[in-house]
Every structure is written in C-alpha cells, then in structure tokens.
Amino acid sequence: MKKIIAYDLGTGGNKASLYEPDGTFITSAFVKYPTYYPKPGFHEQKPDDWVDAVSESTKRLLDASGVSGKEIAAVALSGHSLGIVPLDRDGNLLRETVPIWSDSRADQQANAFFEKTDPALWYQQTGNGFPAPHYSIFKLMWYQENEPEMFGKIDQFTGTKDYVNFRLTGKIATDPSYASGSGVYDLVRGEYDEGLLRASGIDRRIFPEIVPSTEILGPLSREGAEKLGLTPSTLVVAGGVDNSCMALGAGSFLPGRLYASLGSSSWIALCGEKPALDDRTKPYVFAHVVPGMFVSALAIFSSGTTFNWILRHFCRDLEERASREGSNPFDLMVKEAAQSPPGAKGLIMNPSFAGGSSLDPTPLIRGAFLNLDLSHDRSDIIRAAMEGIAANMRIVLDEIRKLADTENRIVVVGGGAISSLWRQIYADLLNIGIDKTNIGQNAASLGAAALAARGLGFWNSFDPIDDLLKVEESLLPNRENREVYKKMFDQFYKTRDLLAQFSRFAANF
Numbered sequence: 001m002k003k004i005i006a007y008d009l010g011t012g013g014n015k016a017s018l019y020e021p022d023g024t025f026i027t028s029a030f031v032k033y034p035t036y037y038p039k040p041g042f043h044e045q046k047p048d049d050w051v052d053a054v055s056e057s058t059k060r061l062l063d064a065s066g067v068s069g070k071e072i073a074a075v076a077l078s079g080h081s082l083g084i085v086p087l088d089r090d091g092n093l094l095r096e097t098v099p100i101w102s103d104s105r106a107d108q109q110a111n112a113f114f115e116k117t118d119p120a121l122w123y124q125q126t127g128n129g130f131p132a133p134h135y136s137i138f139k140l141m142w143y144q145e146n147e148p149e150m151f152g153k154i155d156q157f158t159g160t161k162d163y164v165n166f167r168l169t170g171k172i173a174t175d176p177s178y179a180s181g182s183g184v185y186d187l188v189r190g191e192y193d194e195g196l197l198r199a200s201g202i203d204r205r206i207f208p209e210i211v212p213s214t215e216i217l218g219p220l221s222r223e224g225a226e227k228l229g230l231t232p233s234t235l236v237v238a239g240g241v242d243n244s245c246m247a248l249g250a251g252s253f254l255p256g257r258l259y260a261s262l263g264s265s266s267w268i269a270l271c272g273e274k275p276a277l278d279d280r281t282k283p284y285v286f287a288h289v290v291p292g293m294f295v296s297a298l299a300i301f302s303s304g305t306t307f308n309w310i311l312r313h314f315c316r317d318l319e320e321r322a323s324r325e326g327s328n329p330f331d332l333m334v335k336e337a338a339q340s341p342p343g344a345k346g347l348i349m350n351p352s353f354a355g356g357s358s359l360d361p362t363p364l365i366r367g368a369f370l371n372l373d374l375s376h377d378r379s380d381i382i383r384a385a386m387e388g389i390a391a392n393m394r395i396v397l398d399e400i401r402k403l404a405d406t407e408n409r410i411v412v413v414g415g416g417a418i419s420s421l422w423r424q425i426y427a428d429l430l431n432i433g434i435d436k437t438n439i440g441q442n443a444a445s446l447g448a449a450a451l452a453a454r455g456l457g458f459w460n461s462f463d464p465i466d467d468l469l470k471v472e473e474s475l476l477p478n479r480e481n482r483e484v485y486k487k488m489f490d491q492f493y494k495t496r497d498l499l500a501q502f503s504r505f506a507a508n509f
Contacts, residue, residue: 002073006449016057017445029060044097076237076452078245079161089155106138127285137183168224176287177244213289214455240289245447262416267299302354340383349388361500409433
C-alpha cells in the first residue's frame with residue numbers, strides 16, 4: 001500500500017515522518033541544521049541546508065522503516081514561517097543565507113512603510129501581530145535598500161517549505177497559510193493587496209503564485225527523486241505554514257477549538273471562521289490550511305527557554321545525573337518540583353526572561369522571583385517556574401476568550417505537554433480541561449500528512465483527524481488547587497506592573 005512522507009521543517013532541523021494513507025504514524029527521522037547570527041537581530045539559515053536535511057532525513061526514514069522509495073505516493077511539508085529566499089530567473093539562489101522568521105533586521109523599513117500606511121489598518125487587514133520587522137515584506141524592503149544589486153536580480157522569492165518544493169519539482173508556488181505571513185496579504189479576500197504592495201515599493205511580479213494547501217504541485221523532478229531516493233511518480237503537495245499545519249494536526253480545524261504549543265516559546269491558538277483581531281493585544285493570525293478557516297494565536301516569548309535557564313543555573317547536578325543515567329534532566333526537575341506544594345509556599349516567578357509580548361505592560365519587562373525566603377528550597381524554585389509559565393499562559397487564554405467563543409478544553413502539544421504534573425498545573429491555573437493525545441510533538445507532521453491525504457483523494461475531508469487523535473490523559477481543574485492558584489494568579493498579575501516599572505529603570509544599565 002502506498003504511503004505518505006510528511007516533513008516538519010522547523011527552526012532547529014527537519015523531521016521526516018512516515019504515514020499510512022489513513023494517517024497512521026509509522027516512524028520518523030530527524031536531521032538538524034544551524035542558525036547563523038552575523039549581527040544583532042540577524043537570524044539566518046542556508047536554504048540548501050533545508051533541502052539537504054529533507055534529503056538525508058528521507059533516506060534515514062526509509063532505512064529505518066524498511067519501506068522502499070517506490071511505496072511513497074506523496075510528500076508534503078510544514079515549514080517555519082516568514083522566510084525570504086531570493087531566486088534569479090534561472091532559479092538560482094541569490095543569497096547563501098536568508099533571514100528566517102525570528103530575524104528582526106528590518107526595523108527601519110517597517111517604520112518607513114508605516115509613514116505611508118496606518119499600522120492599525122494594516123494589522124486589521126493582514127492579522128500580522130508579530131513585531132512588524134519580522135514579516136516578509138519588510139525583509140524584502142531591507143534587501144532592496146541594503147543589497148540593491150542582488151535585489152535587482154530577483155525574479156521570484158519563496159518561503160521555506162516553498163523553496164524545498166521548488167527544488168523537488170521545479171515549480172514555484174505558495175499556499176494561503178504561508179502567504180498570510182507576507183505582510184501584504186488580505187486575510188478576508190485571500191490575496192495579495194495592491195495598496196499594501198504600492199506602499200512597500202515591491203513589485204507584485206516577484207511574489208509566488210498562491211495555490212490551495214492541498215494542491216498537487218506535480219511529481220518529483222528527476223533530480224528531486226534522486227535527491228530523496230524516491231521515484232519520479234511521487235507527488236508533491238503544496239503544504240502549509242507550521243502554525244496552521246500544527247493546528248490541523250492537533251485537531252483544531254473546526255470553529256472554537258483550541259490547542260496549546262508548549263515549547264521554547266508557548267502559545268494558544270484558536271480555529272475560527274473569522275480572524276480573531278484586537279488592536280491592543282494583537283493576536284497573530286494565519287490563514288488556515290483548512291479552507292475558510294483562520295488560526296489566531298497569542299504567545300509568550302519565553303517558557304521552555306526560561307525552564308532551561310533554571311536547569312543550567314540551579315540544577316547542574318540533575319543535568320549530570322541525567323547524562324550518566326541516559327534520562328531526561330527535565331523529568332528529574334519535574335519530579336523534584338512535585339515535592340513542593342501548589343503555590344510553591346508563596347514563591348512567585350515571572351518567566352519573562354526574553355522580554356514581554358503584546359500582553360505585557362512593556363516589552364522591556366524581565367523575569368523575577370518574588371517573595372523568596374530562607375524556607376524555600378530548589379523544589380519550590382522549580383515549581384514556581386512551572387506555575388509562573390502557566391500563569392502567563394492564563395493571561396493568553398483570558399485574552400483569546402474575549403475575542404471568540406471557545407471550547408472548554410485545550411489539546412496540548414510540544415515538550416511541555418509531556419509532564420503530567422505540568423499539565424495539571426495548566427488545568428488548575430487556566431481553569432480548563434487539558435487533553436494530552438497520542439500525537440504529542442507530531443502535530444505539524446500529521447497536519448502536513450493530512451494535506452497530502454486530502455490532496456490525493458485518500459480523504460474526503462479532514463474529519464479523520466478526530467479518529468487519529470486518541471486522548472491519553474484528560475485532566476480537569478482540581479478544586480483545592482484552584483483556590484490556591486486563584487490567590488497566586490491575582491498577585492502574579494499585579495506584580496507585572498511593578499516589574500515593568502523596574503525594567504524600564506534597569507534598561508538604562
């Protein structure tokens with residue numbers, strides 16, 4: 001029986017996953033690649049590293065599974081967002097490295113754009129709620145201003161997964177989910193906006209054609225087939241941006257459904273028939289890979305990264321022990337945190353170690369431990385960190401619920417979803433049901449696989465996702481813990497203003 005390969009092209013590397021046509025997961029293989037930081041605000045990767053990682057992970061996948069390349073019906077990619085890959089008329093790369101989603105170099109270009117365009121109207125039209133310099137159009141404007149010779153040679157540009165698709169098929173195209181991060185895409189009309197393009201000064205002709213996420217771009221070229229170890233009859237499906245593929249794989253393809261990604265940064269995303277927009281908090285919105293739907297999300301910038309800071313500075317012995325035992329140091333941290341009671345004996349931690357999001361009083365806000373005394377030990381410090389991250393996510397959920405009707409359950413994915421204790425803390429602090437499913441960290445991969453299955457006609461709708469998602473643990477808020485956390489959250493919320501004031505002062509040092 002023919003099978004599907006789905007690629008999760010992430011910031012740290014590419015994961016290739018093998019699926020049956022019905023969406024049953026078989027196995028996966030991962031290949032990492034580096035990010036380069038040549039200057040402050042410059043975050044770059046090599047597009048050919050993405051292609052090489054897709055190639056190598058495919059070969060490892062086939063070797064590990066014993067599946068022949070002849071058995072692969074189609075491949076589809078989920079790709080990290082806001083990438084800009086410039087190509088000349090012959091399809092050659094014009095830059096060895098390119099800015100990725102987290103690159104913020106284009107601050108001056110964004111400011112110049114907003115001298116011609118009302119930023120509030122721009123946000124309402126595009127749903128682009130990240131800091132503006134991250135979006136594709138401003139990176140293109142940066143190219144035009146700072147590398148005019150290179151810019152003059154651009155025939156077309158692509159995003160991340162679209163560059164891989166081009167190298168595999170020879171066709172340049174994108175899908176609505178990826179195009180919606182361009183900075184010039186009208187969410188409601190579903191197309192590039194001529195007025196925004198004029199304000200940017202960038203010619204529409206270099207933008208890739210927009211096709212449905214399920215569209216078959218074509219079979220693998222001879223070179224593409226050889227690179228992957230597949231056959232030229234293998235089809236390539238357009239795929240989608242990671243946020244939207246992850247939403248689909250987590251079951252958020254119907255209005256009101258929520259999922260939470262708990263990783264280095266964390267967010268809660270809502271599926272809806274309309275974009276959830278708010279000028280104050282600025283949820284960032286992507287067109288869904290599911291036609292007619294949108295994925296609207298709010299995030300905190302530092303969650304897993306803050307927890308990792310706790311590991312490095314407070315738990316070196318646990319890290320060394322985990323290395324000796326071949327275990328996960330974070331599991332040891334959580335086990336120790338379980339020795340501390342809910343509320344961590346009055347210790348509160350704000351996790352904003354990477355600065356504030358649109359939900360905070362100021363982006364200058366930084367993290368802090370509050371109310372430390374001599375009775376506290378390391379278990380309290382670890383538990384306070386877990387609770388502080390969950391408290392920040394409570395603010396995210398509260399704001400999303402102001403914008404739309406939601407279900408009273410969240411499917412959680414990502415590394416932070418592994419711990420049962422942490423999931424219970426989320427349930428208690430967010431006062432909502434928390435579901436852990438068998439999908440785990442494969443949500444983006446499953447979303448891409450579903451696009452391939454739909455595009456090839458294996459599926460008639462996305463409803464099979466619900467059958468594939470098996471709830472392994474469903475947690476409800478604990479009434480006793482809720483009382484503790486209600487008091488704790490009230491204080492956590494109030495202290496943000498104090499920390500914001502101090503952070504403005506400390507920024508001068």
